[in-house]
Amino acid sequence: MPKVLRRERLAPNIHLLEVLAPEVAKKAQPGQFVILMPDEHGERVPLTVADWDRERGSVTVVFLSVGTTTRKLSRFKAGDEIPVVVGPLGRPSEISNFGTVLLAGGCFGIAAIYPIARALREAGNKTIVLVDVKAPYLLYWEDKLRAVSDRFLVSTREASSPDQHYISRELAEILQAGERVDRVVAIGCTYLMSACSESTRPLGIKTMVSLNPIMVDGTGMCGACRVTVGGQTKFACVDGPDFDGHLVDWAELYARRKSYLDDEIRSLCRFEEEVFP
Amino acid sequence: MSEKRECPPELKARLRAGFDQEWRKELRRAIPVKERMKLARQHMPEREPTVRNKAFVEVNRGLEAEAAVREARRCLDCANPECVLGCPVAIDIPSFVKLVEQGDFAGSVRKIRETNSLPAVCGRVCPQETQCEEVCNLKKATGVAVAIGNLERFVSDYERLHGGAAVPPLAASSGRRVAVIGAGPAGLTVAGDLAKLGHRVTVFEALHESGGVLVYGIPEFRLPKSILRAEVDYLKRMGVEFRMNFVVGKTASLADLRAEGYDAFFIGTGAGLPNWMKIPGENLVGVYSANEYLTRVNLMRAYAFPDYDTPVLFGKRAAVIGGGNVAMDSVRTAKRLGAELAAIIYRRSRVEMPARIEEVKHAEEEGIEFHFLTVPTRYIGDEYGHVKAMECLRMELGEPDSSGRRRPVPVPGSEFMTEVDLVVCAIGQSPNPLLPQTEKDIRLGKWGNIDADMTTMATSVPGIYAGGDIVRGGATVILAMGDGRVAAAEMNKYLRNGASAKA
Numbered sequence: 219m220p221k222v223l224r225r226e227r228l229a230p231n232i233h234l235l236e237v238l239a240p241e242v243a244k245k246a247q248p249g250q251f252v253i254l255m256p257d258e259h260g261e262r263v264p265l266t267v268a269d270w271d272r273e274r275g276s277v278t279v280v281f282l283s284v285g286t287t288t289r290k291l292s293r294f295k296a297g298d299e300i301p302v303v304v305g306p307l308g309r310p311s312e313i314s315n316f317g318t319v320l321l322a323g324g325c326f327g328i329a330a331i332y333p334i335a336r337a338l339r340e341a342g343n344k345t346i347v348l349v350d351v352k353a354p355y356l357l358y359w360e361d362k363l364r365a366v367s368d369r370f371l372v373s374t375r376e377a378s379s380p381d382q383h384y385i386s387r388e389l390a391e392i393l394q395a396g397e398r399v400d401r402v403v404a405i406g407c408t409y410l411m412s413a414c415s416e417s418t419r420p421l422g423i424k425t426m427v428s429l430n431p432i433m434v435d436g437t438g439m440c441g442a443c444r445v446t447v448g449g450q451t452k453f454a455c456v457d458g459p460d461f462d463g464h465l466v467d468w469a470e471l472y473a474r475r476k477s478y479l480d481d482e483i484r485s486l487c488r489f490e491e492e493v494f495p
Numbered sequence: 496m497s498e499k500r501e502c503p504p505e506l507k508a509r510l511r512a513g514f515d516q517e518w519r520k521e522l523r524r525a526i527p528v529k530e531r532m533k534l535a536r537q538h539m540p541e542r543e544p545t546v547r548n549k550a551f552v553e554v555n556r557g558l559e560a561e562a563a564v565r566e567a568r569r570c571l572d573c574a575n576p577e578c579v580l581g582c583p584v585a586i587d588i589p590s591f592v593k594l595v596e597q598g599d600f601a602g603s604v605r606k607i608r609e610t611n612s613l614p615a616v617c618g619r620v621c622p623q624e625t626q627c628e629e630v631c632n633l634k635k636a637t638g639v640a641v642a643i644g645n646l647e648r649f650v651s652d653y654e655r656l657h658g659g660a661a662v663p664p665l666a667a668s669s670g671r672r673v674a675v676i677g678a679g680p681a682g683l684t685v686a687g688d689l690a691k692l693g694h695r696v697t698v699f700e701a702l703h704e705s706g707g708v709l710v711y712g713i714p715e716f717r718l719p720k721s722i723l724r725a726e727v728d729y730l731k732r733m734g735v736e737f738r739m740n741f742v743v744g745k746t747a748s749l750a751d752l753r754a755e756g757y758d759a760f761f762i763g764t765g766a767g768l769p770n771w772m773k774i775p776g777e778n779l780v781g782v783y784s785a786n787e788y789l790t791r792v793n794l795m796r797a798y799a800f801p802d803y804d805t806p807v808l809f810g811k812r813a814a815v816i817g818g819g820n821v822a823m824d825s826v827r828t829a830k831r832l833g834a835e836l837a838a839i840i841y842r843r844s845r846v847e848m849p850a851r852i853e854e855v856k857h858a859e860e861e862g863i864e865f866h867f868l869t870v871p872t873r874y875i876g877d878e879y880g881h882v883k884a885m886e887c888l889r890m891e892l893g894e895p896d897s898s899g900r901r902r903p904v905p906v907p908g909s910e911f912m913t914e915v916d917l918v919v920c921a922i923g924q925s926p927n928p929l930l931p932q933t934e935k936d937i938r939l940g941k942w943g944n945i946d947a948d949m950t951t952m953a954t955s956v957p958g959i960y961a962g963g964d965i966v967r968g969g970a971t972v973i974l975a976m977g978d979g980r981v982a983a984a985e986m987n988k989y990l991r992n993g994a995s996a997k998a
Contacts, residue, residue, distance in 0.1 A: 241746050255703060261795070261804040262703075286804050302703045304740040434795065434805075435711075437701050437742055438767040438928050440787035444778055451771065451778065456928055470778055473880025477780045481806035488801050 219299035223276055225292070228358035231283045232326065233292045234268075239303045240275030242267075248333040249311025249428060249460055252277060253436045255302035256290035263287045264433045264455075266405070267306060268329035277303070280329030286485045293493075307436050308459045311426070315342040317400035320392070321367075322385055322414050324350035327406030329359055330428060334403055335366040344368045346399070348392070350385035350410060386413035393421055401426070404463060408471055415463030427463040429454045431474055446470050502575070506585055510576060513590040522593055523572050536639050537566040541857075548830050548861035551715040551798055555619070555648075560600070563649040567595035569633060570641045577630040578643060583977025584611045584684070588627055588643055595646055601657070604650040608660065612687030612730065613680065613976065615655060615722045618648025620713060621973045622851045655722070660729045666693030671990040674699060674757040676743045676930065679707020680972045681763035681963030683730060684979030685986070690733045692987045697757070698735060701742040704794060707765050708964075709972065711794040712786070714824050716831070744933035749959070759986050762937075762945060762954070762961040763979065766969060767927030771920060772816070776874030781808055781882035785821045785921035792828050810917020813837045814885060816871060817921035818848035820971075823858050825919040830861055834917065838864040840871060842890050842903045868892070868903065872910065874918060884914050923969045930965075937961075944968050952982035960986055 224236040235254075242252060251264045269278040283292040294300065311334050319338050323331040328349045339345045347367035351357045351374050364370045373388040393399060402425040404414035411427040418425045431443040431454050438456035445454055446467035452458060502510075513519065540556040541547075547554050558566065570592040578588045586607055594603035607614045623629075623644035631640035654660055671694045675682045678700035686696045704710045705727045709718060731737065743749065749760060769784030771777050788807065791797040795805035813829035815822050818841035830837040839858070841848060844867045848855065859865070868890040875884040889909035892901035926944040931937060938955035940946040945954055945961040952960045962978025964970060 241741070245746060259796075259803045302740050304701065304703075304742060305745065307742065307745055434787060434790050435702060437745075439711075439765075439769075440790050441769045441784040442787045446778060451773075453768065456767075456932070470880065473780055474778065476879070477808070478806045481800065485801045485804055485806070 219301055220303040222294045222296055222298045222300055223274075224296055225294045227292075228280065228329075229356045232280065232356070232358065233283055233288075234278060234280050234329070235291055235294060236276050236278045237300060237303050238275055239277045239305075242277050242303065242305045243270045243272050243275050246270040246277060246306040247310030248313060248337045250306035250308050251436075251459060252279065252303055252305030253307060253433070254279070254291065254300060256287055256294075256300065258301060260290060260301075261287045262302065262434060262436065263291075264307070264430075264436055266326070266330040266428060266459075268332055270333075277305075278329075280326050282326050285482045286489045289486065289489060289493075304436070308455060309457070311337070311403070311428075311460050313337045313341050318344040318346065318398055319401045319403060320346040320348060320389070320399045322348045322350070322389055322402065322404040322406075322410070324385060324406030324410040327404075327410065327428075328357075328363070330405040331403060332359060332362055332366065334405075335363065338403075339366050339368075346371070346392070346397070348373060348385060348389060350374075350388075350406065384413065385410060386417045389414055390417040393418065393423070399423055403427075408468070408475060411463060412466070412468040415466070415468075419464050425463040426460050427466065428459045429461055429466065429471065430459070431471060432477060445474075502580060506579065510579060510587060510589070513587055514572070514574060518597065519572060519593055522596060526568060528571050531569055531571055532633065532637055534565065534569045536569065536642055537562040537645070539642070539645050544857075544860040544862070547716065548827070551831060553719050554716050554857055557652050558642075558645055558649045560649075560653075563595055563600075563646060564598060566642050566646055567592050570596070571633055571636075573632045577632055578627040578641075581627040581630040583626070583973050584617075584980050586610050586627075586647075591650065592641065592643065592646055595650060600650050600653040604654040604660070605663075607647060607650065608663065610980065611976070612684055613726045614647050615651035615726055616680070616709060616718060617973060617976070618644055618646075618651050619718050619722070620709075621647075622971060624852060626973065655725050659725060662729075662732050663691060665691055665733065668695070669693045669990060671695065671758045672697070672756055673759050673761065673986065673990070674743075674749075674752045675761045675763065677701075677707055677763040677765055677963075677965075678705035678727075678737065679763055679765050679963060679975065680709060681765075681975035681979040681982075682707070682761060683727070684976040685761045685763065685960075685962075685983045686735045687730050687733065688980060688983030689986060690730065690735050692983070694987070694990060696735045698730075698737050699741045699743050700737060700739050701764075702794065703739055705737060705739070707763075711790040712821065712824070713972075714789065714793055714828055716827070717824065742929065744930040749934055758958065759990055760959045761979075761982055761986065762930060762959065762965055763963045763975070764927045764930050764965045765975075766924040766964040767929065768925040769920065770923045770925060772871070772922065774871060774873050776876060776882065776885075777920070779874050779876040779882040780880050781810070781916055782874055782918040782920065783808075784924075785815075785817070785825045785919050786924060788825055788919045789821070789828065792832070798828075798832060807832070808917055809833050810915070811835050812915045813917040813919070814840050814871070814913075814915045815919045815921055816840050817923075818843065818850055819921060819923075820850050820854055822919075822921035823850045823854040825921050826863050827858055827861060829917060829919065830863060836864065837862070838866055840866050840869050840887065842868065842870040843900060844868055844892060847900045870903070870905070871918075874915075875912075882915060882918055884912055885918065886910055886912050924964075926965045926968055942968055950981070951985045952978050953985060958989060
């Protein structure tokens with residue numbers, strides 16, 4: 219079973235997990251994901267690969283602790299074994315010299331954009347990294363992101379901050395200020411990705427999002443992760459996870475992501491009672 | 496399987512050797528054919544419908560030893576046994592049945608294992624009534640076939656309850672390595688056969704449990720997981736290595752595996768991409784593909800939520816679209832999960848339903864409703880995007896289509912609306928796209944399936960073989976196993992001739 223090398227709290231409720239999975243590390247490309255299962259009764263959860271170390275043979279994921287599965291993952295310690303780590307799954311992000319690419323990330327997406335920014339910069343792009351944090355203490359990986367960006371911007375909604383608004387407005391302002399941007403990559407919660415897509419839609423700037431529907435097998439067998447893109451049903455696990463944000467049926471994705479909300483709450487309450495009696 | 500098949504000479508010799516044994520002759524003399532023909536088929540004991548439709552315990556309980564012996568007496572031990580030709584893996588059926596009559600249950604299952612690595616599975620899920628039992632000479636004479644499937648199940652259960660299968664003698668090591676991709680029925684068959692022939696076999700499986708459709712698709716009440724695990728364990732004891740959570744095409748390519756020293760490959764990656772009717776509302780919450788619905792319940796144990804973390808939606812009014820075995824599994828699962836109404840919606844009539852007769856009978860006993868000549872045209876959602884109703888259209892049967900079945904034709908103006916809160920679409924699936932997507936050299940058919948020579952299961956790339964649903968699109972467990980057997984024999988020739996996949 220794969221060993222956990224490191225588990226770290228990056229910000230309140232946001233955790234990093236580095237696992238030993240040499241085969242996955244060898245093949246991982248920006249934008250791909252792995253499926254983890256925290257224990258034999260657990261759910262299969264897809265998480266974007268945030269980094270990898272081919273020499274060490276490790277893969278890193280960053281996630282928001284929100285339901286039972288992510289709570290379980292957040293309790294791992296170095297040296298523990300994790301029963302399922304499978305990947306890398308999904309198609310890699312498109313990497314090419316587009317010119318200037320703005321990468322917008324929030325929450326776990328701050329980490330998810332890192333390998334994409336790194337690869338885009340290596341491919342000759344100018345990279346602008348814009349991260350969304352509700353408050354400055356929720357920012358993490360600043361140094362890593364600064365190292366792969368030509369411009370690094372933080373959007374925050376803390377009352378004391380001079381510009382307190384959501385990342386999508388910040389993004390719209392940057393674009394309207396005349397900054398030439400050839401492509402936008404937005405990764406985070408569904409709201410962040412849909413809002414950023416709306417900001418760029420009037421300007422016609424291609425905006426790629428990494429969709430996060432519920433998955434089960436992750437290899438194109440079950441169809442749980444189907445999303446409507448440009449009027450066609452696509453499977454995020456084999457056709458994505460990256461799609462053109464201007465073509466995504468966001469309302470459907472919101473609804474499908476909430477399919478099991480009641481069950482998720484029930485499961486989490488039970489887990490919390492067991493762990494913190 | 497109803498068409499007349501020639502018996503290959505090799506098989507004929509194998510059957511003849513058994514037929515000519517002294518003890519078989521004695522048995523034939525002991526009870527005359529006329530007497531045998533008078534014996535009644537032994538009934539398969541089942542759990543009460545009102546009990547079983549609330550639980551996931553196995554429906555069929557299996558024959559008792561005495562009943563099995565009585566059933567075996569019905570077999571006429573024909574000189575030209577048609578049943579063997581009806582079996583995709585050519586089990587020596589008269590031999591194993593007569594061993595049951597003798598009371599040698601252990602010897603009987605050993606006989607089956609000569610050509611079939613998964614008897615406990617086949618004894619439960621094979622459609623015997625359209626294969627071995629359909630062509631049984633006793634059926635031709637009396638109308639009622641020998642219960643070959645029930646006997647296969649009996650001896651395999653006997654074996655499991657008496658210490659499990661002994662590892663068969665393995666051929667001397669060939670020094671050759673084989674990668675089997677996908678631990679489903681086709682892959683497990685190849686693994687068992689090639690291990691017996693002395694090759695080193697590794698099975699690569701994407702999921703966290705072995706069995707493919709046997710573990711994610713077929714419910715516990717038809718095939719208990721413990722039985723599948725025992726069959727997989729047998730392969731492990733034969734030296735087959737399993738690498739779980741390994742997606743060939745993603746975690747490593749075929750070229751990577753070749754570089755690791757594998758000499759030949761078998762691709763049995765099965766079905767993927769569930770088919771949809773492409774009607775409005777199919778992406779509403781509460782509309783599942785059968786693959787997802789069954790995977791949640793079977794592989795992920797959602798029926799035991801919240802003891803297991805994966806949930807599944809419980810419907811009060813469940814509609815399952817389709818008339819095959821997967822549709823029956825889905826609708827019976829929905830009933831067990833508490834649906835007040837669980838219905839099959841099928842566009843043709845009862846006689847055209849591809850599901851096994853036994854499955855349909857079990858479903859009816861359990862209170863499943865059947866709506867024939869009906870097809871959904873759209874699903875309607877509530878304000879949260881959950882399915883709340885479906886519109887259907889009545890059909891009537893027209894002229895036969897290419898499948899020979901009468902084509903359903905819509906009745907104009909027959910639309911009607913019905914409330915549903917769970918829909919499972921079980922209208923088939925396309926081959927899994929993942930490996931073909933990443934291995935460009937392998938020639939594909941027009942449906943995205945792997946194009947293999949059906950007589951050898953060889954693909955367009957030397958040393959790479961394929962079988963099961965990745966080739967056939969959507970078939971049965973036993974046809975996949977039949978492909979596996981053919982492929983294993985061909986792969987053995989390929990490996991023994993010294994041809995290397997590296998060349």
